[in-house]
Amino acid sequence: HMVEDTSNLLQHVKFQSSNFENILTWDSGLESAPDTVYSVEYKRYGEREWLAKEGCQRVTRKSCNLTMETGNLTELYYARVTATSAGGRSATKMTDRFSSLQHTTIKPPDVTCIPKVRSIQMIVHPTSTPIRAGDGHQLTLEDIFPDLFYRLELQVNHTYQMHLGGKQRDYEFIGLSPDTEYLGTIMIFVPTWSKESAPYVCRVKTLPDRTWT
Amino acid sequence: VAILPAPQNLSVQSTNMKHLLMWSPVIVPGEIIYYFVEYQGEYESLYMSHIWIPSSWCSPTEGPECDITDDVTATVPYNLRVRATVGAQTSAWSTLQHPFNRNSTVLTPPVMEVTKDGFHLVIKLEDLGPQFEFLVAYWRREPGAKEHVKVVKSRGIPVHLGTMEPGAAYCVKVRTFVKAIGRHSPFSQAECVKVQGETLPLTL
Amino acid sequence: QEFQFGPCRVEGVVLQELWEAFSAMKDIQAKDNITSVRLLRKEVLQNVSDAESCYLIRALLKFYLTTVFKNYLDKAADSRIRKSFSTLANNFFVIVSKLQPSQENEMFSISESARRRFLLFQRAFKQLDIQAAQTKAFGEVDILLTWMEKFYQF
Numbered sequence: 001h002m003v004e005d006t007s008n009l010l011q012h013v014k015f016q017s018s019n020f021e022n023i024l025t026w027d028s029g030l031e032s033a034p035d036t037v038y039s040v041e042y043k044r045y046g047e048r049e050w051l052a053k054e055g056c057q058r059v060t061r062k063s064c065n066l067t068m069e070t071g072n073l074t075e076l077y078y079a080r081v082t083a084t085s086a087g088g089r090s091a092t093k094m095t096d097r098f099s100s101l102q103h104t105t106i107k108p109p110d111v112t113c114i115p116k117v118r119s120i121q122m123i124v125h126p127t128s129t130p131i132r133a134g135d136g137h138q139l140t141l142e143d144i145f146p147d148l149f150y151r152l153e154l155q156v157n158h159t160y161q162m163h164l165g166g167k168q169r170d171y172e173f174i175g176l177s178p179d180t181e182y183l184g185t186i187m188i189f190v191p192t193w194s195k196e197s198a199p200y201v202c203r204v205k206t207l208p209d210r211t212w213t
Numbered sequence: 214v215a216i217l218p219a220p221q222n223l224s225v226q227s228t229n230m231k232h233l234l235m236w237s238p239v240i241v242p243g244e245i246i247y248y249f250v251e252y253q254g255e256y257e258s259l260y261m262s263h264i265w266i267p268s269s270w271c272s273p274t275e276g277p278e279c280d281i282t283d284d285v286t287a288t289v290p291y292n293l294r295v296r297a298t299v300g301a302q303t304s305a306w307s308t309l310q311h312p313f314n315r316n317s318t319v320l321t322p323p324v325m326e327v328t329k330d331g332f333h334l335v336i337k338l339e340d341l342g343p344q345f346e347f348l349v350a351y352w353r354r355e356p357g358a359k360e361h362v363k364v365v366k367s368r369g370i371p372v373h374l375g376t377m378e379p380g381a382a383y384c385v386k387v388r389t390f391v392k393a394i395g396r397h398s399p400f401s402q403a404e405c406v407k408v409q410g411e412t413l414p415l416t417l
Numbered sequence: 418q419e420f421q422f423g424p425c426r427v428e429g430v431v432l433q434e435l436w437e438a439f440s441a442m443k444d445i446q447a448k449d450n451i452t453s454v455r456l457l458r459k460e461v462l463q464n465v466s467d468a469e470s471c472y473l474i475r476a477l478l479k480f481y482l483t484t485v486f487k488n489y490l491d492k493a494a495d496s497r498i499r500k501s502f503s504t505l506a507n508n509f510f511v512i513v514s515k516l517q518p519s520q521e522n523e524m525f526s527i528s529e530s531a532r533r534r535f536l537l538f539q540r541a542f543k544q545l546d547i548q549a550a551q552t553k554a555f556g557e558v559d560i561l562l563t564w565m566e567k568f569y570q571f
Contacts, residue, residue, distance in 0.1 A: 046455025074459065076560070078452050096447055102559060160335045160371030175332055175376030192566050194433055254507035260487050266499045284500070286438070287507035288429040316429070344431075392418050395428045 009036065009091035010083040017104040019141065020071070020129040024056075024064045024079050024095070035086045040064045045076040045097055058084075067130045073101055073144065106141065106197035109150065111186045113202035117178050117209050122186060122202075124150050124169040142167070145190045155183040178209035217241070217304040220248065220277070220295045225309065227318040229398075230344050230391060231282050234313075238277040239297040239304065247273040247298050252281065255289035255312075265294065273298070288394055290314045320389060320398035323347060327385045327404040332377050334406065336385060340369035346390045348397070351375060354382040354405055382407040420512065422474050422568050423467035427515045430508050432562070432569050438508075439558050441501040446556035449549070454541065456553055457560045461538045465531075470568055471518040472531035477561065478513045480539065482506065485554045505558070 008029040016023045024040060040056035043049060056064035070077045080094040107127070114121040126140045133139055142148050154162040154173045157180075164171045176182065182204055188197040220236040227233070239246050250268035257264045271279035285291055290312030297304040323345075326337040338347050347365040351374055352358045365372055365387075377383050384405040389398040420427040465473055486506045518528065542550045 043452070045452060046458060048453040074463065076455075094452075096443075097449075097452075097556070099559065099563070101563060154373075156330065156333070156373065160330065160333075160337075160373060161367075162333075162373035163365075163367065177331070192432055192436075192569060194436060254503050254510070256482065256486075256506040256510040257503060259510075260482065260506075264499075266503055267496050269500065286434060286500075286504040287511055289507050289511055393429060393431050393434075 008032070009085060009089065010038075010081060010093050013079070013081050013093040013095050015066070015070075015079065015095055015098045015103060017098075017100055019107050019127060020067070020100050020104050020131050020144075022065075022067045022070045022098070022100055022104075024066050024081070026062050026081050026093070028062065028083070029091070032083065033085055034060070036060070037084050038062065039082045039084070040066075040079060041082075042066055042069050042077060042079040044072075045078060050080070053079075070098065070100060071131055073131065101144075102193065104195075106188050106190065106195050108198045108200040109186055109188050111200045111202065113184055113204045115204040115206050117207045118176050119172050119174045120154065120176060120182060120184065120204055120206065121170070121172045122152055122164075122184060124171075124186060126169070127188075141188065141190075145193070145195075147192055148188060148190050151187050151189055153185050155185075176206050178206050181205045217297055217299060217302045219304040219307040220297055221307060223293070223295060223307055223309045225281075225293070225313045227313070227315065229321060229341050229389070230315065230318050230393075231280070232285055232313065232315065232318070233278055234271075234281050234293055234295070234309070235278045236295055236307065241299055244299045245275065247275060248277070248279070248295055249273050249298065250279045250281070250293065250295050251306075252284050252294075253292045254287055255291075258290075258292055258312075285313070285315050288314065288316050316394040316396065318391075318394070320391065320396060322399050322401035323387055323389050325385070325387050325401055325404065326371075327406055328371070329377065329406045329408060332379065332408060334374040334377050334383055334385070335371050336365070336374050336387070337371040338365060338368060338387065341389060342368075344391050344393055346392070347387050348390055349374065349385065349387045350400075351383060351385040353378070354384050377408045379408055419570055420565065420568050421467075421570050422471040422516065423469070425471035425475075425516045425518060427512050430511055432566060435505060435508055435562055438501040438504040439562060442498050442505075442555075445498075445552065446559070449553045449556040451545070451549060451553060454545065454553065455557070455560075456538055456541045456550075457557050457564070458537070458541070461534045462560070462564045465534070465564075466527070467568075468524070468527045469531045469534075471516055472528045473534055474565065474568075475513060475516045475518060476531065476535040477538065478509045478516075480535070480542075481554065481558075481561075482509055482513065484542075485551050489551060489555060 008031040010029050011027050013026040016025050037058040039058055040053040041050040077098045082092045084090040110125040112123045128138050128140050131139045149167050152164040152171050162173050184202045185199040187199045218239055222237040225234050250271040251265040253265050269283045292312050294306045294308040296306045324339040328335045349363045349365050350360050352360045382405050384403045386400045386403040388400045
């Protein structure tokens with residue numbers, strides 16, 4: 001039996017997901033007292049039973065990490081929060097249907113930019129996620145998204161860009177001028193899900209050419 | 214009361230996936246005529262023929278034409294119809310005689326600008342929208358030279374193609390590819406640039 | 418870019434456009450408040466062989482076109498929804514019209530396996546009130562698109 005819903009105790013119950021780190025967040029209502037406590041439950045779409053999330057029962061904070069509980073990529077989930085005021089009033093609100101594949105955003109990649117005399121090397125490091133494969137090993141974004149690729153842009157004196165891109169991790173912009181500053185931006189793209197990370201930016205200066213000195 | 218005549222001579226002009234529905238204007242001296250455009254895809258015409266969907270940009274519109282590009286979002290035949298209104302008067306619908314399918318669009322060779330910056334070969338391509346990819350072919354102008362091919366998706370910004378060898382001339386040509394209809398445009402005319410100077414060679 | 422459901426190839430459909438159309442109608446999913454029933458369950462979509470996939474996708478899309486979508490557009494009064502709905506329906510129509518699964522005898526066991534999966538889905542659909550079933554099936558188009566992605570070649 002659903003408890004009476006009074007939205008002035010609780011609002012904006014939703015998942016915030018980034019690189020498959022799935023955090024449930026909510027806001028207190030307009031009339032919530034500081035001593036209001038919150039309890040979280042979750043379940044898979046298609047199942048009846050709600051499961052209580054250990055560690056997020058009768059808490060005063062307004063977030064709860066459900067990453068492990070919502071880690072199956074073929075499943076969709078719901079979560080709900082019950083707010084209980086000191087006076088015994090309570091309200092329950094549920095999230096929309098959540099799919100981490102659809103809803104997770106992609107963080108900027110981790111990149112090492114290595115300047116040389118006439119080139120700049122860029123090494124993209126794999127991004128691990130909390131998602132585990134059947135054998136328990138942690139999956140990377142590349143494992144999860146088969147069509148994931150990197151896009152690298154090097155801005156050359158504000159007039160044009162050099163583009164490199166692909167699935168590999170090691171790139172080198174060649175044919176550059178020595179002792180010159182360049183701005184590199186590196187992004188992750190997942191076309192089928194229309195996902196695009198914010199850029200990793202590196203500003204590097206090529207080394208001076210000492211061959212004739 | 215004279216009945217408002219329906220628009221006549223409906224036709225669609227489609228170039229590079231921009232689709233323009235046109236018709237002859239209805240003239241009523243001293244009055245401003247407004248037109249309403251509606252469409253239905255093959256699904257609607259087969260399963261729910263009573264359903265017509267108002268065009269995104271032309272319900273209503275004043276001019277005797279309508280950009281239906283945002284309405285035609287599948288590669289199937291679309292029925293299109295227009296009617297005129299002035300005040301409380303509304304004309305009968307006029308329907309396009311032959312349904313329009315976007316796979317009939319005319320694909321033109323893309324406009325490109327080839328420049329060089331030192332030993333860098335740079336190309337700038339016109340922005341034709343997200344449906345287009347550009348297939349760029351470039352080669353060193355000498356007998357038996359190998360043709361390099363690059364797919365460029367970025368639009369409207371200068372992009373580095375390759376690093377040239379001093380004293381050599383390089384040529385570029387480009388064509389478009391549209392995923393949604395699986396068709397290419399013809400290649401553009403080739404454009405060539407020459408690199409001055411005789412310093413150390415840099416490989417391409 | 419094309420779909421390859423086993424031997425069945427489908428060009429001319431951009432998956433991203435289907436996702437964009439569905440996202441514009443996401444509010445309809447929120448109207449499905451039967452959270453304890455999922456029509457496109459694991460038994461319907463998981464471990465489908467390539468050979469089976471052509472039969473299954475054809476049955477599912479035909480059902481959506483003839484049963485789920487057919488009654489939905491009447492109710493979708495908002496023109497933004499109607500436009501997105503038309504995009505989805507017409508692109509599903511393109512896919513179905515290009516699927517030509519083999520009818521040869523040796524494929525009977527595979528097509529039968531696909532038919533059993535489809536019947537699981539259809540039975541679950543029929544157990545609900547028709548209105549609720551259409552809303553739920555419509556809200557599960559994202560599950561269908563997620564599954565179709567596995568057969569999309571970039």
